[in-house]
Amino acid sequence: MFAIWDGFTDYLHGFLFGIYPYICLGVFVIGSLIRFDRDQYTWRSGSSQMLRARQLRLGSNLFHFGIIFLFFGHFIGLLTPHWAYEWLIAPATKQQVAMIAGGIAGAVCFVGLSLLLHRRLYDERIRRTSTYADTFILLLLWVQLSLGLVTLPFSFGHVDGSVMLQLSAWSQAIVTFRPGAADLIRGLDFPYHAHLVLGMTLFLITPFTRLVHIFSAPVWYLFRSWQIVRVRGGGTARPGPVARPGTQAAE
Numbered sequence: 640m641f642a643i644w645d646g647f648t649d650y651l652h653g654f655l656f657g658i659y660p661y662i663c664l665g666v667f668v669i670g671s672l673i674r675f676d677r678d679q680y681t682w683r684s685g686s687s688q689m690l691r692a693r694q695l696r697l698g699s700n701l702f703h704f705g706i707i708f709l710f711f712g713h714f715i716g717l718l719t720p721h722w723a724y725e726w727l728i729a730p731a732t733k734q735q736v737a738m739i740a741g742g743i744a745g746a747v748c749f750v751g752l753s754l755l756l757h758r759r760l761y762d763e764r765i766r767r768t769s770t771y772a773d774t775f776i777l778l779l780l781w782v783q784l785s786l787g788l789v790t791l792p793f794s795f796g797h798v799d800g801s802v803m804l805q806l807s808a809w810s811q812a813i814v815t816f817r818p819g820a821a822d823l824i825r826g827l828d829f830p831y832h833a834h835l836v837l838g839m840t841l842f843l844i845t846p847f848t849r850l851v852h853i854f855s856a857p858v859w860y861l862f863r864s865w866q867i868v869r870v871r872g873g874g875t876a877r878p879g880p881v882a883r884p885g886t887q888a889a890e
Contacts, residue, residue: 655836657821660813663843670846671854698754705748709787712741716803717810730800737803738794745788752781772848783841786834793828802827806835 674681716737724733756777759765794802805824812820824831845851 652825653821655821655832656809656824657819659836660820660839663839667842667845671851674846674851675854694754694758698751698758701747701751702755703751705744705746705751708744709741709748712737712744717807718814719807720811721804721807730804731798732800734794734798734800734803738791742788742791745784745791749781749784749788752777752784756781776844776848776850779837779841779844783834783837786830786837789830790828790834793830802831806831 716733721730728736759769759774759777797803805827809820809823811817812823824835841850845853
């Protein structure tokens with residue numbers, strides 16, 4: 640009986656951390672491209688700002704500041720090879736910095752997300768205009784963020800940076816298609832495994848939810864040219880009639 644259970648858990652571990660990542664990434668990329676091509680009118684975040692703007696403004700700002708920091712922190716921290724920074728910072732020091740900075744960003748993000756979730760669930764008007772997918776995504780993000788914060792106490796038990804190196808090796812093995820990636824994170828505490836699985840699941844469901852709006856962040860708005868709406872001290876001068884080709888505009 641124990642042999643059967645051990646075999647099942649080994650298979651499950653190999654599937655979740657050796658095969659499932661590629662399923663999630665494949666659906667994420669292909670599904671997002673198909674949705675953008677076929678359903679561009681659904682490519683939006685679905686704002687409900689008009690219904691309760693104050694709590695949305697506070698919660699959204701805290702959530703987005705925190706989640707952007709966490710995303711790039713995870714991206715750079717997990718996918719940067721050890722040899723690229725070992726001459727500058729030791730793994731133990733890097734893990735301590737990640738724990739402090741990530742803990743602060745995670746707490747800020749948690750407060751913002753809790754405000755957004757409370758607003759979505761307990762405001763009657765917003766709840767009526769929300770889809771099941773909207774609520775499900777907020778709940779899933781809240782659980783994922785909670786799991787990330789739960790891993791912090793476990794990280795204090797590995798201040799030498801060993802767990803961080805294991806997670807980095809697994810991530811880099813996945814993106815470079817190296818075999819045996821799942822074996823690199825065997826023996827880690829359950830919150831780490833749960834955090835990884837739920838994080839990959841978020842990539843899996845992104846093409847089918849409002850999360851696709853992360854691709855449409857209006858970064859271009861910061862670099863656009865000035866648009867003159869009116870002239871100080873008077874109205875904007877209206878242009879005269881445009882002459883047709885081969886004719887002269889009237890005076």
